[in-house]
Structure formats: structure tokens, C-alpha cells
Amino acid sequence: MSGGKVPKIPLEKQVRMAVNGDEAVAYAAKHSLVDVVAAYPITPQTIIVEKFSEFVADGEVHTEFVPVESEHSAMSAVVGAAAAGARAFTATASQGLALMWEILYIASSLRLPIVLAVANRALSAPINIHCDHSDAMGMRDASWVQLFVENTQEAYDTTIQAFKIAEDPEVLLPVAVNLDGFVLSHTLEDIYMLPEEEVHKFLGGYRKVTGKTYVDYLGKEVEVKLDPANPLSFGPLDLYDYYFEHKVPQIKALEKAKEVVKRVNEEWYELTGRRYGDGVIDAWGVEDADIIVTVLGSTAGTVRHVARQLRKEGVKVGVLRIRLYRPFPFEEVANAIKGAKVVGVMDRALSFGSFGPSYLDISAALYGLKERPLLVNYVYGLGGRDVPPSLVRRMFEELIKVKEEGEVKEPLKLLGVRE
Amino acid sequence: MSEGKAQNPYRLLIFEPGRKYESPLILNPRKLAEEKQSMLLPGHRLCAGCAAPVVVKLLSFAIRGPTIVVNATGCLEVATTIFPYTSWAVPWLHVAFENAASAASGVEAAIKALKKSGRLPYDHVDVVAIGGDGGTFDIGFQALSGMAERGHDIMYVLYDNEAYMNTGIQRSGGTPPFAWTTTSPVGKVIPGKTQQKKPIADIMVAHRIPYVATASPAFWADAVQKFRKGLEVNGPSFIHVISSCNRGWRFDTSLSIEVTRRAVDTCYFPLWEYVLGKGYFLTARSLQIARKPELKQPIEKFLEVQGRFRHLLKPENRELVKKLQEYVDAVWEDLLERAVNAPR
Numbered sequence: 001m002s003g004g005k006v007p008k009i010p011l012e013k014q015v016r017m018a019v020n021g022d023e024a025v026a027y028a029a030k031h032s033l034v035d036v037v038a039a040y041p042i043t044p045q046t047i048i049v050e051k052f053s054e055f056v057a058d059g060e061v062h063t064e065f066v067p068v069e070s071e072h073s074a075m076s077a078v079v080g081a082a083a084a085g086a087r088a089f090t091a092t093a094s095q096g097l098a099l100m101w102e103i104l105y106i107a108s109s110l111r112l113p114i115v116l117a118v119a120n121r122a123l124s125a126p127i128n129i130h131c132d133h134s135d136a137m138g139m140r141d142a143s144w145v146q147l148f149v150e151n152t153q154e155a156y157d158t159t160i161q162a163f164k165i166a167e168d169p170e171v172l173l174p175v176a177v178n179l180d181g182f183v184l185s186h187t188l189e190d191i192y193m194l195p196e197e198e199v200h201k202f203l204g205g206y207r208k209v210t211g212k213t214y215v216d217y218l219g220k221e222v223e224v225k226l227d228p229a230n231p232l233s234f235g236p237l238d239l240y241d242y243y244f245e246h247k248v249p250q251i252k253a254l255e256k257a258k259e260v261v262k263r264v265n266e267e268w269y270e271l272t273g274r275r276y277g278d279g280v281i282d283a284w285g286v287e288d289a290d291i292i293v294t295v296l297g298s299t300a301g302t303v304r305h306v307a308r309q310l311r312k313e314g315v316k317v318g319v320l321r322i323r324l325y326r327p328f329p330f331e332e333v334a335n336a337i338k339g340a341k342v343v344g345v346m347d348r349a350l351s352f353g354s355f356g357p358s359y360l361d362i363s364a365a366l367y368g369l370k371e372r373p374l375l376v377n378y379v380y381g382l383g384g385r386d387v388p389p390s391l392v393r394r395m396f397e398e399l400i401k402v403k404e405e406g407e408v409k410e411p412l413k414l415l416g417v418r419e
Numbered sequence: 420m421s422e423g424k425a426q427n428p429y430r431l432l433i434f435e436p437g438r439k440y441e442s443p444l445i446l447n448p449r450k451l452a453e454e455k456q457s458m459l460l461p462g463h464r465l466c467a468g469c470a471a472p473v474v475v476k477l478l479s480f481a482i483r484g485p486t487i488v489v490n491a492t493g494c495l496e497v498a499t500t501i502f503p504y505t506s507w508a509v510p511w512l513h514v515a516f517e518n519a520a521s522a523a524s525g526v527e528a529a530i531k532a533l534k535k536s537g538r539l540p541y542d543h544v545d546v547v548a549i550g551g552d553g554g555t556f557d558i559g560f561q562a563l564s565g566m567a568e569r570g571h572d573i574m575y576v577l578y579d580n581e582a583y584m585n586t587g588i589q590r591s592g593g594t595p596p597f598a599w600t601t602t603s604p605v606g607k608v609i610p611g612k613t614q615q616k617k618p619i620a621d622i623m624v625a626h627r628i629p630y631v632a633t634a635s636p637a638f639w640a641d642a643v644q645k646f647r648k649g650l651e652v653n654g655p656s657f658i659h660v661i662s663s664c665n666r667g668w669r670f671d672t673s674l675s676i677e678v679t680r681r682a683v684d685t686c687y688f689p690l691w692e693y694v695l696g697k698g699y700f701l702t703a704r705s706l707q708i709a710r711k712p713e714l715k716q717p718i719e720k721f722l723e724v725q726g727r728f729r730h731l732l733k734p735e736n737r738e739l740v741k742k743l744q745e746y747v748d749a750v751w752e753d754l755l756e757r758a759v760n761a762p763r
């Protein structure tokens with residue numbers, strides 16, 4: 001949040017409420033005039049569905065709630081709903097997201113603007129209900145827009161923004177809003193919500209189908225939806241003669257999403273006074289930093305807290321929170337960290353047999369530069385392992401040592417694991 | 420269809436927003452041919468003699484107005500929508516193999532929400548899900564059961580060709596005992612599929628949904644009427660249609676409909692409907708057989724025209740045919756006991 005401009009809706013006109021991250025998401029979905037919610041319970045997402053069911057039971061929404069029998073069906077049902085022209089929402093975590101996997105690719109390839117909240121949780125086995133990003137990283141190649149939030153306020157704000165991003169005529173792709181399981185999903189925070197009508201206005205009311213296509217057999221341009229007046233076939237067989245070309249607009253739309261995320265972040269700022277960096281990255285103290293740590297999600301707060309202390313002690317450190325993970329903001333990230341001597345890349349997931357996922361992206365972002373900072377990958381917090389400031393401080397101290405020595409001896413470190 | 424009759428060269432079924440559609444059921448063949456058309460247009464690439472497009476055609480004769488079709492992966496889906504072509508004259512959605520019922524649930528929920536918020540330009544839109552036996556008995560069963568339990572207003576049509584045909588004739592939960600498939604081959608010691616056919620329609624009855632029926636393309640008027648009833652009930656309905664496949668069942672393409680007639684005549688595939696609160700009713704040929712048991716044909720009549728059962732007709736396998744006959748009889752007797760209109 002930065003000062004300066006007076007928002008259209010000043011804080012005193014916003015609705016202050018103590019909610020946890022899951023409830024914040026449920027309220028955001030309610031305020032976004034969602035037509036269909038199909039969801040299945042799984043910790044730590046369950047509160048979202050529970051809360052939303054209450055809105056339905058109390059007649060506060062027009063939404064059709066579909067209490068599906070699995071997450072595979074949840075994703076399938078929102079695909080069906082969105083194809084029929086509805087604004088559709090679902091939420092899950094961990095095993096549920098893994099079960100959705102097959103349909104994630106179909107949702108994006110059918111160019112359906114679905115919003116999915118993921119309360120990030122470790123994957124089995126062993127079964128574990130606590131936070132890490134393994135679930136989200138399993139869908140990084142699925143052509144979804146993936147946003148990671150830092151706190152409950154941002155969970156509310158981003159869920160609303162997600163609908164605007166997804167439905168943008170130049171994007172038309174599904175958006176996943178990731179909030180750290182328990183750390184955010186279950187932690188009460190005082191946040192500001194908008195009066196509902198303001199959210200309606202921000203989104204332009206109910207979903208309008210914006211995708212249009214020219215259809216030979218109809219002899220005209222029609223909206224891309226299941227429409228008895230304009231019969232279209234969704235999801236045909238598409239072989240080697242067309243499939244590849246059909247991926248091109250999808251690739252371009254996902255690239256375009258980055259600009260739209262930035263624009264929506266600014267629009268939100270004008271409306272509410274809140275923004276999150278430039279929308280895709282949220283940088284702190286990077287301009288003159290020798291050492292920068294990159295991070296996704298709620299851990300950014302802890303890292304910034306430690307960085308502030310180090311700054312006071314005279315160490316030039318910075319923090320780069322990556323808010324938009326897919327499409328990866330290569331340019332923005334490279335520009336933010338290229339001046340540093342050492343960069344620590346924190347990943348709350350591991351691509352087994354390789355590095356943490358964001359390390360690979362950041363390596364690619366830096367590779368084209370003549371001079372690059374040294375890079376160390378810190379895989380941390382798997383299965384919800386706590387990340388106290390002392391641990392983050394130890395990481396910074398190691399990075400200082402790397403800077404002094406001028407070389408990386410161990411590019412992949414497991415932070416906080418017992419020996 | 421008189422109202423929805425398309426005024427376009429492609430004969431699409433176009434339903435104008437805001438108009439009320441009433442489409443009386445027509446069972447006179449000549450009138451039917453004049454007034455109605457299939458929602459599946461010519462040019463698709465299903466095999467010559469495939470019964471699946473016949474099933475869709477009969478379904479088309481029953482539709483009431485605006486209708487959206489959700490199709491599971493399988494022969495019907497693959498062969499009717501090879502990009503850049505489509506044979507579908509109505510809005511059509513394919514998502515994946517196991518989720519026609521859940522994707523249709525989403526479509527139906529969307530229609531309800533659009534209606535509730537005053538954004539549906541029609542009085543009503545029917546949703547039909549279509550799946551093969553693999554997509555229904557097996558991999559899509561959970562989604563189907565969920566759809567039924569949640570009470571969505573969807574008609575689920577199962578075209579049952581008794582194997583995974585699209586992937587090359589592998590056994591499914593719908594494959595009958597002793598049938599040859601590529602994963603239940605007839606070997607030196609194992610004579611085809613050694614398990615039963617899952618009683619899928621009865622399982623759907625057990626869900627206590629408003630309407631369940633079986634149908635055969637050979638008894639087309641019975642099928643059309645059942646499709647119509649399935650569309651008319653509020654809530655889920657399930658229509659199990661036997662759909663012959665000359666590739667997988669190994670018969671001459673000219674026999675496609677004959678085979679589905681023999682399935683009924685032998686009581687291998689009895690025709691019935693179940694109305695919630697009223698019970699099971701035999702229909703068409705099956706009712707006639709119940710009244711006049713001598714009409715019932717031996718199972719050999721069904722087997723003898725199909726290569727997938729060829730091994731059963733060898734003298735050394737007489738015992739297997741007997742077993743199959745016993746199995747068919749047991750299922751038939753059981754049905755006779757349950758059917759409200761069976762003679763006692």
C-alpha cells in the first residue's frame with residue numbers, strides 16, 4: 001500500500017472485518033457475482049466452500065452451488081458452467097488440485113475464464129495438511145495465470161482481480177489465486193472489503209462473454225459459448241494438422257496476461273488505495289542491494305522483516321516477492337535483481353531431480369545478461385515446516401558469505417531441514 | 420423439427436432467443452422425416468453401419484427445444500468433430516472421458532443461475548449428456564452417480580457398444596460374459612470375458628432418480644418416447660441404449676439394427692422403463708414376450724451373427740452357451756418379477 005493519491009473509495013467507506021484467508025476468498029467470490037461454484041472439501045481450503053454454502057443457504061447470492069463428488073468433477077463442472085457463459089469459481093488444495101490436473105489443461109485450452117483458489121498444501125505421501133507450494137507447482141505448465149498472495153487482504157483483493165484478469169478479452173484464461181495453507185487460510189486478519197456494489201461495478205456486473213469467433217457454418221461472428229441460437233462445438237478432436245497452430249493464440253494470451261495483471265493492479269489501486277508492487281513483482285530495497293532474496297507467498301513478510309533488521313545493521317539487502325508466477329515475469333524479475341551480487345531464490349517446492357521451480361525460471365531470466373548475480377536456491381518449508389526469522393537470517397548470512405567468497409559451492413540448499 | 424428447423428444450408432438447429440418452443444412428439448415415420456432432423460449432420464466419420472449416430476438421431480426426434488449436448492470421449496465424440504469440421508447441429512461440449520456427467524452438471528447449474536438472474540433468453544434449455552459404456556459403467560461412473568445424487572435436471576444417454584471401441588475394442592464393465600475383446604481375448608484356457616455385465620440401469624434405478632429406461636434402435640418408436648420422457652421429468656434421467664458396433668462385435672454392416680433387435684428378442688437386452696414411485700414397466704417387444712413367452716428367442720440367435728461370440732458356437736463350448744442362457748434367463752426372470760405390468 002502506498003500513499004499519495006486518494007482512492008475512489010476511501011478506507012472509511014470500505015468495510016472492515018476480521019476474517020481468515022479462506023473467508024476473505026469466499027467473500028470476494030460472493031462480491032464478484034459468481035454464477036456457479038462447484039467445489040469439494042479439502043483442508044485447508046474447506047472454509048471457502050463452507051462459507052460460500054452459508055451465503056447460498058441464507059439466500060444472499062444467486063449462485064448455483066454444486067457440491068460435487070470429487071475435485072475432478074469440480075473442475076469439470078466449472079468448465080461446463082463457464083462454457084455455458086457463467087462466471088464460475090472453485091477452490092481446492094493439494095490432493096484435490098492433483099486430482100483436477102487432467103481438466104486444468106482443458107479449462108485453459110478451451111479458454112474459459114474460471115477462477116480457482118488454492119490454499120497451498122503439501123502433496124502426499126506422506127499425507128500432510130500443511131503449507132508448501134508443491135500443489136501449485138504441479139500446474140505451472142497448464143497455461144493458467146498463477147498469482148501468489150502474501151496476506152489475507154491480498155487474498156480478498158486478488159480473488160476479485162482474478163475475475164477481471166480472466167475475463168479480459170485479450171486473456172480469456174483461467175486464473176489461480178494461491179494463498180498459503182493455514183498461514184493465510186486459517187489466520188484471522190483485519191481486512192478492508194469493498195461495498196458489494198463497488199465490486200460489481202469494478203467487474204462490469206455479471207460476466208459478459210467477450211470471446212468472439214467467426215464461424216463458417218453460421219456465416220457470422222458469434223460469442224464463444226454454448227448457445228442454442230449459435231450452435232458451436234467445444235472440445236473437438238484436433239490432430240497434427242491444426243493442434244500446434246491452436247496453441248499459438250493460447251501462448252500469446254498467456255503472455256498478454258502479464259500486462260493485464262499490471263493494469264488491473266493499478267485500477268484496483270485507484271479504486272481502493274491498495275496495490276501490490278507493479279502487480280507482477282513486489283520489490284523491497286532491491287535498487288542498491290548487494291544481496292536479494294526472491295520469494296513467493298506469505299514468507300515474504302518474514303523475509304522483509306529480517307531484511308529490515310539487516311539494513312539497520314548496514315547490510316545492503318533487498319527482497320523480491322514474485323506475485324505473478326505464470327506467466328513468469330522474466331523481464332521484471334531480471335531488472336529487479338540484476339544489480340545484486342548474490343541472489344537467494346526461495347522455493348517452497350522442489351522439482352525432484354532438479355531445483356526449486358522458481359530457481360529454474362530465475363536462472364532463465366538471468367541467462368541472457370552479460371553479468372549475472374550468483375544464484376543459490378533455498379528449498380524451504382516443505383510440509384509446513386516453520387520458517388522463523390532466525391532461519392531466514394541464517395540464509396542471509398550464508399548469502400553474505402557467498403558474496404565474500406565470490407562463488408557458489410552448493411547451488412541447492414534445503415533450508416530448515418534437520419541434519 | 421418444425422420450429423427449430425434451420426433455414427440454412429447446413430441445417431443447423433437454431434433456436435431464436437425469446438421464442439417459445441413447443442415440439443410435439445411425432446411417431447409417424449413419414450411426418451417425422453418431413454418435420455424433424457438429426458442433431459448429427461451427415462459427414463461424420465463413424466464407421467458405416469455404426470449404431471451410435473442412429474441413437475443420436477432417435478434422440479434428436481425427441482428434443483423439445485433448445486438443447487445442449489455434453490459428450491464423453493469415445494467413438495461418437497471423436498468421429499463427429501474432427502477439426503475443422505463438426506457434425507453437431509446443436510451446441511455441443513466435450514471435456515474429457517470420465518466427466519460428461521459432471522461437465523453437464525456445470526452446464527445445467529449455469530443455466531439455472533442465468534435464469535435466476537434474468538439472463539437466460541429461453542424458457543428452458545435441456546441438457547443431455549452422452550457417454551459410451553466405458554465412459555459410463557467404468558471411468559465415468561463416479562461422476563454419473565454424483566450427478567444423479569445431486570438431482571441435476573440432465574438426461575444421461577448411454578450408448579452401449581459393450582467395449583472401449585475408440586481405443587480398439589477393449590473390455591469394459593459393459594462387456595457381456597464370454598465376449599471376445601482385445602483385452603479379453605479368447606485364448607487356449609480363457610474363453611473371452613469371464614465376468615458379468617454390470618447392471619448399470621438397475622444401479623441407476625437404485626439412485627431413485629425420476630426416470631430410467633433401456634432402449635434399442637431396432638424399436639425406434641419406443642426409444643424416441645423414452646428419450647422424450649427422460650427430457651420431460653424434472654431431475655436426472657438415464658437411458659441405456661444398446662448400440663451395435665460392427666467393428667467390435669464382428670458382424671456385417673447391414674446387420675447393425677438386426678443385431679439390436681435380436682438383443683431384445685432373446686431377452687439379452689430387455690426393454691423397460693422405471694418411473695419413480697410407480698416401478699418397472701416392460702415395454703414394446705419385451706412386454707409382448709412377457710405376455711407370450713414362446714416369442715422369446717434362444718440366446719444363440721443373438722450370438723450367431725457376431726464374430727465376438729464365434730468361439731461359443733463350437734461344440735466344445737456348448738456348456739458356456741448354456742451358462743450364458745442361464746444368466747440371461749435369470750436376469751429376465753428377475754425383471755419379470757419386478758415389472759408392474761408383467762402378467763402374473
Ligand SMILES: Cc1ncc(C[n+]2csc(CCOP(=O)(O)OP(=O)(O)O)c2C)c(N)n1
Nearest residue numbers: 493494516551552553554582583584585586
Ligand atoms: C482418462 C482417460 N483414459 C483413457 C482414455 C483413452 N480412451 C479414449 S476413448 C476410450 C474408450 C471409450 O470407450 P467407450 O466409453 O465405451 O466409448 P466407445 O468408443 O466405445 O464408443 C478410451 C479408453 C482417455 N481419453 N482418457
Ligand code: SF4
Nearest residue numbers: 466469494664665666
Ligand atoms: S468402432 Fe464401432 S462404435 Fe466406433 S464408430 Fe466404428 S462401429 Fe461405431
Ligand SMILES: [Mg+2]
Nearest residue numbers: 551552582584
Ligand atoms: Mg463402448
